[in-house]
Amino acid sequence: MLGSDYRDEANAKLGGGWDTIGDPARADVQMLVHISADRKNASVTTVPRDTIVDIPECTDPATGTKYKATKNMINESFGRGGAGCTLATWEKMTNVYIDHWMTIDFTGVVSMADAIGGVDVCVNQNVFDQSKPGSGTGGSGLRLTAGTHKVQGEQALQWLRTRHAFGSDMGRAKAQHMYMNSMMRGLKSQNAFTDLPRLTGLAEAATKALKVSEEIGTVKKLLDLALLLKDVPINRITSATIPVLQAPNDENRLILNPADAPKVWEMLRKDVAMDKNGDPAPAESGQPGADPSAPAPSTEPTPQASSAPPASNPAKIAVQVVNGTGVGAPPVGKRATAIAGELVAKGFSLAKADGALTPEKATVVRYATDAQAADAQSIAAALGIPATSVQKSAAASKITVLVGADWREGATYPVQAPPEAGSIPESADVLNGTDTSCMDIYAPFQWK
Structure with a gap:
């Protein structure tokens, strides 16, 4: 607004x-x-x-x-x-x-x-x-x-x-x-x-x-x-x-x-x-206290993803990987290369590392057109990146995995507990x- x-x-x-x-x-x-x-x-x-x-x-x-x-x-x-x-x-x-x-x-x-x-x-x-x-x-x-x-x-x-x-x-x-x-x-x-x-x-x-x-x-x-x-x-x-x-x-x-x-x-x-005025949130699957037999909680996809065609064959999806780990510390060397290699190993044979260093606090998968939405979601799923971190962006020319400062090591995105309801900082007035x-x-x- x-x-x-x-x-x-x-x-x-x-x-x-x-x-x-x-x-x-x-x-x-x-x-x-x-x-x-x-x-x-x-x-x-x-x-x-x-x-x-x-x-x-x-x-x-x-x-x-x-x-x-x-x-x-x-x-x-x-x-x-x-x-x-x-x-x-x-x-x-x-x-x-x-x-x-x-x-x-x-x-x-x-x-x-x-x-x-x-x-x-x-x-x-x-x-x-x-x-x-x-x-x-x-x-x-x-x-x-x-x-x-x-x-x-x-x-x-x-x-x-x-x-x-x-x-x-x-x-x-x-x-x-x-x-x-x-x-x-x-x-x-x-x-x-x-x-x-x-x-x-x-x-x-x-x-x-x-x-x-x-x-x-x-x-x-x-x-x-x-x-x-x-x-x-x-x-x-x-x-x-x-x-x-x-x-x-x-x-x-x-x-x-x-x-x-x-x-x-x-x-x-x-x-x-x-x-803090809502009902207590249920424990998430994979977290302490979760019921292993319960279905995993759903996340709301971007609006485009819900109406997008099914994901393509991974081998035909072009994706670039960018190193964004340089926030608050020097960037991790060859981080984009490592994640691109992980995608190739999972069947995304067109995945390539980009030489750019684009600092980003949080890892995100961006895509350019509605037709790419399902493909972007499949790439995120392969790396363990949550669906809520998949975004359509006018700045994207192709599907891009931007490896943020929250993922400085490891081949699978680290599971992170969401903030607690009502935990917004006091400085937010x-x-x-x-x-x-x-x-x-x-x-x-x-x-x-």
């Missing part, structure tokens, strides 16, 4: 920036929404706009302009090829396959907030988010007295845009999470997810307010997507901001926290709930859907 700062006249009236009308848009708000495979929990994970990340090579679908790979703030990815480039940036950062994207601009936020009928928000002190003292510019215009208020229309946009009064971009992300959680509580209390005419109306409003990926571009498809949340209890919805640190050479920029951020991505990749706390206001933006 992307919040675009695109400025045309209508958006500029709502958010200033008249001097940037027509400039390439940025996505200052970026959230990954995950609904679990069993539809029993959901999460929203934000990456702050100033976070420095690797942005892959992208092509703008509207103009054909090609942009070289770069390292820059994540909000810049949107202007280098639209939502598709931002999606590719997230996939590179997380190793998570992302099914869909949505973008919304200022006018879209206003119209959706009106369609919903308002959302309750709360502040601990009186707030007026005006121009930053001494700057003469900025500020969302949000003005509220201490306590709870229902905001909609332009006032909802002001809440979602407020940054200075909430202290920082991190504070703004928390306020956005509060808004979304409150919205879900409101819709649930109104039985909106079982009121088909109401939900259809919201989907119709969304088709006008949002730009979405082709797969969810109709009222029916948006309705089907919304219905996935019908059975998710409020206390199983978790919001988080990816753990970050101040960039070493720039106090105004952030980097992913190398100790904590990978844990969040792993939980998303392995479909582990960020809350976690907020449960039931949390009704209020935002504190930075002193210069309080009023009496």
Whole structure:
């Protein structure tokens, strides 16, 4: 879910920036929404706009302009090829396959907030988010007295845009999470997810307010997507901001926290709930306490894999193997050669080692087209790599096994226990859907 700062006249009236009308848009708000495979929990994970990340090579679908790979703030990815480039940036950062994207601009936020009928928000002190003292510019215009208020229309946009009064971009992300959680509580209390005419109306409003990926571009498809949340209890919805640190050479920029951020991505990749409110997970096959007679737990394949043709004869599958072990330590020599040899021994006679060294924390199998999905899964199975680590990628030219830093030795991928439910790091500023706390206001933006 992307919040675009695109400025045309209508958006500029709502958010200033008249001097940037027509400039390439940025996505200052970026959230990954995950609904679990069993539809029993959901999460929203934000990456702050100033976070420095690797942005892959992208092509703008509207103009054909090609942009070289770069390292820059994540909000810049949107202007280098639209939502598709931002999606590719997230996939590179997380190793998570992302099914869909949505973008919304200022006018879209206003119209959706009106369609919903308002959302309750709360502040601990009186707030007026005006121009930053001494700057003469900025500020969302949000003005509220201490306590709870229902905001909609332009006032909802002001809440979602407020940054200075909430202290920082991190504070703004928390306020956005509060808004979304409150919205879900409101819709649930109104039985909106079982009121088909109401939900259809919201989907119709969304088709006008949002730009979405082709797969969810109709009222029916948006309705089907919304219905996935019908059975998710409020206390199983978790919001988080990816753990970050101040960039070493720039106090105004952030980097992913190398100790904590990978844990969040792993939980998303392995479909582990960020809350502790679900039923205890059964022991997995092959793990202590598991019932050896029970069937192995299923993993949800990528959407393409479920409709792909059967896997080809292994001897006819072209696959390259890349050494990605050089994360946090020097790369293991000839690691790609060793794994390619293992594949050849298992009948994948076209497997070849690539000379590139591409650091990657977690081992992953990537493929380029839907027709390759089943072949990629068969390669992963041969090496013991879990199905959840098989991903479609626009950057892949052929099926590629990227041997990550989590597999520095041995011929079979080491079995690793998934993280425990609810073990998300505290540095992720976690907020449960039931949390009704209020935002504190930075002193210069309080009023009496």
